[in-house]
Amino acid sequence: MNEPPQLSVTTTDPTPPYEQVRRQLAALIGSGALPPDERLPPLRQLAGDLGLAVGTVARAYRELEAAGLVVSRRGGGTRVAGPPARPAATADDEPVLRAAEEYVWRARAAGADRGSIVAALHRVLDATP
Amino acid sequence: MPVFARAMLVLLLLGTAALVVVRALWPLTVPAPATRRRDPALKWRLAGIVAGAAAALVAVRIPEAGRGDLLAAPVFGMGVFAGALTGELTRGRPAGAVRRAGLRVRRTLDYVPRALGTGVTVSTVALFALATLTTRTGAPEAGGRVLACPGGTRGPWPGAYYTVPALAAVVAGLALAAFTLRRVVRRPQAAEPATADDALRRRSAEVVTAGTGVLVLVPLTGIALTAGLLLQSSEVTCGAGWWDGAGQALTALGFLAFAFAAWYGACLLLPGKRARA
Secondary structure, eight states, rough: OOOEEEEEEHHHHHHHHHHHHHHHHHHHHHHSOOOOBBBBBOOHHHHHEEEEOHHHHHHHEEEEHHHHHHEEETTTTEEEEOOOOOOOOOOTTTHHHHHHHHHHHHHTTTTTOOOHHHHHHHHHHHOOO | HHHHHHHHHHHHHHHHHHHHHHHHSSSSSOOOOTTTTOOOTTTHHHHHHHHHHHHHHHHHHHOTHHHHHHHHHHHHHHHHHHHHHHHHHSSSSOOSSSEEOOOOOOOOOHHOOOHHHHHHHHHHHHHHHHHHHHHHBBGGGGGTTEEEEEEEEEEOSSHHHHHHHHHHHHHHHHHHHHHHHHHHHSOOOOSSSHHHHHHHHHHHHHHHHHHHHHHHHHHHHHHHHHHHHHHHHHTTTSSOOOHHHHHHHHHHHHHHHHHHHHHHHHHSOOOOOHHHO
């Protein structure tokens, strides 16, 4: 059996624990270590293992859900969200759309909001001849 | 019945001891390395086994025509579960500056040994089915201690007098086992790496499953053998022709349950393959 990915929380780190959890989960989702539809541990299990309050882990899960990285279902737990529905594309712009999707996915996993994602894209476009 | 039941309990202890020796001398896999840290819950589990055995001895001495013998195994099982539960509750909570957690969802089925768990399920169904049958066929006279025949009554028969307290104790034991198993799976990670923690959970789950097996199989042995031997007895003339066959089947079931009870007892005392890995 493969060793499952691990999270760690450093209590002496000034970053709030929920943000440490959110960042690591987002990075694992972005890198593909947590594939789409993978079930995340229940709140109580993860909170107990990390010695955190349930509300702390719940906040991290909520923020991941707001970013579209995970989906919570009543009775079904929290799972990694699948890739977003792809808009209809012509054969010519298919590779560009795929690259844009990947960029947006990774940027969201890193915690970027819509404004920063668009701004970063403009900066790169402006800097590239 | 009490003398026969006690003889069976003594034989069960001897059988369990023999199987423990067999498992210790010829283990299913290489023993765990000596350098592995000792499980702090081990002493609580052993204390539970000792306390359960002491409580079972007290139950056997209940002067009520063999009722105590049927209560012995459930009482023993509850001692085992109490010890296992205490061991789980005394494991440390995550502390220190850096805390780690695996991202795998823990499920009870991942920790319960499959063969032992299946055996417990089948035995529980068999126990309740057989006890319901013998309770319904027991004569109302003598509190269901005898079998009603047209020409009179025959006993001892495992009717309501025996089955009701025994099943009540089994149900209480099963509830405690389920609670303990839930705690084994849901407690916070107590050791690093996660694989070491998983091994601790597997052994605790094996102890609880083996304790449940003893809890269910010993009353099943008692009820099946008592009913089977009575149905085969030449004194019972009230039965139809197939009663003898039913008696033989129940006797065979009783001896099978007896052998499995000894095996579960051995699993309780020595870890199996999965729990050592």
